[in-house]
Amino acid sequence: MDRKKKKTIILLAMILLLVVANGAASAWNDKSEKKKEKEAEASKIYLTDASDITAYSYSDGSQNMSFAKVDDTWEYDEDNEIPMNQDTVQSTADAIRQMEAVRELKNPDQLSDYGLDKPSYTIQFQDNDGVTTEILIGNGAGENYYATVGDSGKVYTISSGFQDYLQFDLTNLVQYDTVPSIGSGNLKSVTITENGTDTVYEEDDQVGELAGGFGALSLTDCANYHASAEELAEYGLDESQRITAKAVYTDSSDKEQTFTVYLGKTDDAGENRYVMVEGSDMVYRISETVAQNMISIEETGK
Known part of the structure; x- marks a missing residue:
């Protein structure tokens, strides 16, 4: 074998080794990333973890909003002729059915110490098995809020951002008629x-x-x-x-x-x-x- 051909074979072998090494590194990184994601998910704490919900309501003590899913369409209980923005109402349903906690308090005191005897918000939902669950949200805890589920006696903190899902202004939940894009060009x-x-x-x-x-x-x-x-x-x-x-x-x-x-x-x-x-x-x-x-x-x- 001449010298030039030998160098070419060696070069090709090195390239092949690099490709294999990069592929292995990429596979390892993907596996490592998936492992981290799995571990992160496993470390999360959920107050609720329903596969699906068919109805929910929430109240701040003076205002109440309630919705039910009828034939896969969310309807407003007070007036089911008003078309609801399905994405908006569904996003609240998803946040309620799987409510993530920031942390769970160990050996909590009385619920009244967290404002959970007179909650700021009361949420109820019904899952697809017909089981009704109640969530109470109490006082603020820094950037978070205290919360509990049913009569579990457990106390959690949840992100204050959860309040954004509790819309009491109906105008933010209605599906309005759409206007097509019309201009002088079309x-x-x-x-x-x-x-x-x-x-x-x-x-x-x-x-x-x-x-x-x-x-x-x-x-x-x-x-x-x-x-x-x-x-x-x-x-x-x-x-x-x-x-x-x-x-x-x-x-x-x-x-x-x-x-x-x-x-x-x-x-x-x-x-x-x-x-x-x-x-x-x-x-x-x-x-x-x-x-x-x-x-x-x-x-x-x-």
Whole structure:
């Protein structure tokens, strides 16, 4: 074997050894990382550890919120017609069903010493076996809070961040109607129907003006979660009174879509207008300026 060929074989062998060594090191690191994760998980302390829950409620002594899962959909017990933001309500359910403790107190004193006889929050949940569990959250403990489960007598501390899951403002839990992304680049035409008369805007300059209104539309200020026919008339949103704004636009896949909004009366101050989305029972308030920008252009004043 000549010298050059021998050097090549040695070099290839060294490269192979390096590849094997790197592979082994990578496998060892992965195994070590998984071991650390397993050990970290094993060291965690949980007040609750249910596989799933079907209902839960929480109270701060003056306010109460309760939810139940019906056919895999979370509903608000006080009014099951109000659509809930499923991700938000589920995230609270997950935090309750597996509540992690910062630590467990050894040989705790009386529950009253931790404010657990008159808790700041009381939580109840029902698991998928129908078992109901109660959690009490008491006084603050530095950056944490004291907590106990049922009549276990055990006292834990939990992160103060858990309070973020206990939302008492319904507006933070509702699933509002979505507004598609509409701008001058993808808005093709707008048809305004008022008193039985259609006005179609499809010239570039006209569409450009109206795109500003649709682009600024935000449906977050809800006036009524499910308006009755009588209430719609009061808002000016019944069929005989409302103005219809139908936008034709292209979505991110360049497919043509339509988005239709009904506009009713202004509120008592005249600063906001009642609106609703076609196919929805929810009534919103939007700025009168935004409303006018959706239905009128400067050239015609229409």
